[in-house]
Amino acid sequence: MRFADHAALLDPAVLQTLRGLFPREEAQMWGVTPGQNNANVPKIAKMRPGDVVFFSGNKRLYLAGTVALAWHNPALAEHLWSRDEDTGLTWEYMYALSGVRGLDVPMDEVRRLLGWKPTRNIMGFNQVKQEEGELLLELIDFDPGDAATSPTTHQLVSEGGDRTEQQHGSSDKASSGITVRRAEQDRIKAYLLPGSEGDCALCGRTLPKEFLVAAHIKKRAACTEEERWDVQNVAMLACLLGCDSLFEHGFIAVDHNGDVQVSEAAENSPTVSKHIDEHLADRHVTWWNPKREKYYAWHRANTFKTGAPSPERIA
Template identity: 60%
Template sequence: MTVFAQPASLKRPAVREHYEDTILNPVDLVNHADLLDAQVLQSLRDLFPSERAQLWGVTPGVGEANLPQIRKMRAGDVVFFSGNKRLYLVGTVALTWHNPALAHRLWGVDEKTDQTWEYMYALTGVRGIDFPMEEIRSLLSWKPKRNVQGFVALHETDGAILTDLVGFDDSAQGSPPPGPKDPSPPPFGPSDAAAAAQRRAEQGPLKKALLPGAEGECALCGRTLPRAFLVAAHIKKRAACSEEERWDLNNVAMLACLLGCDSLFEHGFVTVEEGGLLAVSPVAAGAPAVAKYIDEHLAGKSIAWWSTEREKYYAWHRSHTFQRGALTPDQVNT
């Protein structure tokens, strides 16, 4: 899986219009069947039974500078949209194809380059996020003024950090299976070893603070369960926490059960609103077994673990991990 950064500043009127026309309002494929190759149209219909899809595209660039990056993109890759000094949207690539005529119909041409966004892709699992660039620079150890300047495949490590923060599961994104296992994997580097040691140092006190006895209560579903079925789950992803936050043992984490609640929170199917009411992502409805579990164990819950001291961590989860739909330009611009 490759992770891409897609510049798309909604402060630019043309970009805002394109975003509203083909992301906020999915494209009706039937209306454009005349310009779609038969094989591409069938693939889109197979992927999107409603025959409506969220589409975006990339221009060739001056001197075809974008082509080396574009040629890396495959179904299952992840794209982060960048603009307004933040990453504000993420989705998974469902299909890629080349179609200048359709791109011209949907988006016209870029006045600066006289090119259209002809290298097209359809997205699935689109969700709004709020990652300020200051936070991205810190997390990825970028230089203080670095921004996403062009359509680009991110370094593998940077992509892994970002997808982990939004709760993407590589195996669920359509990525190809891994190749043969290297019988002699490289050892941890110094930074990896230090990070692993730090996590181990934190985990003991963290779990002891949350679960001093043989049983504990899941913060989400409220069931009392044996210790083996509960984990100390970070409300705000550990990788995004400051050193002070990582040791805020009474607030940065919560007990979550391994019977479903931990994974649902980790992957953004549920979150906790300010005040403690549990919120359910609209994407849960597309997974009947998930929706059934939520309906039986979580729907309508008021989370007693929520507090004003923990709210900043829950607020981070809502803006970074919770699976909500694409944000409106006004929501991104605030």
Template identity: 60%
Template sequence: MTVFAQPASLKRPAVREHYEETILQPVDLTSHVDLIDTQVMQTLSGLFPSGQAQIWGVTPGINGANLSQIRKMQPGDVVFFSGSKRLYLVGTVALTWHNPALAHRLWGVDDRTEQTWEYMYALTGVRGIDFPMEEIRSLLSWNPNRHIQGFVALRETDGGILKDLVGFEDSIHGSLLPDSEEPTTPPYGPSDAAADAQRRAEQGRLKKALLPGAEGECALCGRTLPRAFLVAAHIKKRAACSEEERWDLNNVAMLACLLGCDSLFEYGFVAVEEGGQLRISPVAASAPPVAKYIEEHLADRSIAWWTTEREQYYAWHRSHTFQLGALTPDQVNN
């Protein structure tokens, strides 16, 4: 699984128009069946039964500069969109294919390169985020002046950190790049045993601080459960915490149950508003079992675990992890 950075400044009128017409408003696939290869259309129809998909594309670049990067992309990869000095959108690649004619119809031609965005990809799980580039540079130990200036596959370590921030899991679909352009994914390297040991130790410290006894209360659903069914869940992702924040044991984490609440918070289906009111993601409605669990255990709850000291961590979770749809250009540019 590879993580890509996709520059797309919504301050540029053309990019804004493309974003509004093929991301904010998904593309009606049936309207373009005359330009879509039969095999591609069949695959898209299976992936998107509604007949609509959020689509983006990449130009070949001057002298084919983007080709080495786009050939790495395959279904299951993750793409972060950047612009206005932030990462503002993330999604999972559902399908990749090559179609100059469809790209020209949807987006025309880039007036700077006279190329169209013919290396196309459809996205699933699209959500708006707000990761300031200053934060990203610090998190990934980048040069303070570094910007994302071109479509690029990130280093495995950098991509893994960003993927962890938004709780993306690996998924597998089919790729429809031309055979000669079929990407290969390099195998992951060995795990960092020292880092794993440190994380386990931190989890132990957190759980001991939050749960000294044999039973505890889930901060989200409020149920009292045996120790084995509760975890110390980071409110702000561990990877994004400073050393000082990691040692803020009484505030940076909360007890969450393994019966559902931990995963719902981890993957952004629920968040905690300032003041403690539980907020439900609109994405939950698309998964009936998830929506049913929320309705039975979390609907209309106010979280007693919220405090002013913990608000900074809950605020981070709302802006970085909570699942919203694609942000509007005005939301991104403000």
């Protein structure tokens, strides 16, 4: 939405804040109805800048973003979206998101990750538990700090779940998880790198083992137990000279033919773009093969930074 096109319907204070958050004077807007008997209002009242919002539909998570600003504006909502024919309600509790990212995560994968029953569905405007929210953020490698606002300790899921606060810092459970992952990393690296040096699967450079890591192609948190043990295919060697971070954070991917795919997000940093041009542009990844394609496909769908699809309003 372009702010200038709807300035007459925006409260001056809200308009000023939006212009400060979005210098281009446009942002993607969403809205939530009050719900029957105002069921959504208490949840909406807890929404704060920095909260992370997930969207679901067609049996998958398709969008995520960080709340930049939330406000109440029935007139603007009705102007933009009219009213629901069945309930007569409009999407008057509005919010703008920054750092919006498109996703393609099947709900079956979400249920397995969060330990939900196979029959559990995400409906309406709800919250997720702290541990569930953290796992979802890890699953899609989403950093609220990438957004225009400073992240808070809150997390929100739209069209499902229960919102709760995240607690920063370590815990016994987190420490145990790190220990398991480190042991698993050592085992996989020993398989991939039996000698004193090896080749980065992405850039192809031969490097001492100290500069190489065993990188999961499909994020470990999303792997089944069987996939975690598929060491021949689920992981690859990636160098610490840039490739591991670029792949992990979705600036590069490997397409269905084994060629390096570069995200448009890389263009925001001249240094990153230069590194990709020098070492990764037009490269074919020889580590890719049909058995590993399902893992690379998961990375493209879940981690690779793509543009956001056109969002649908939430009832």
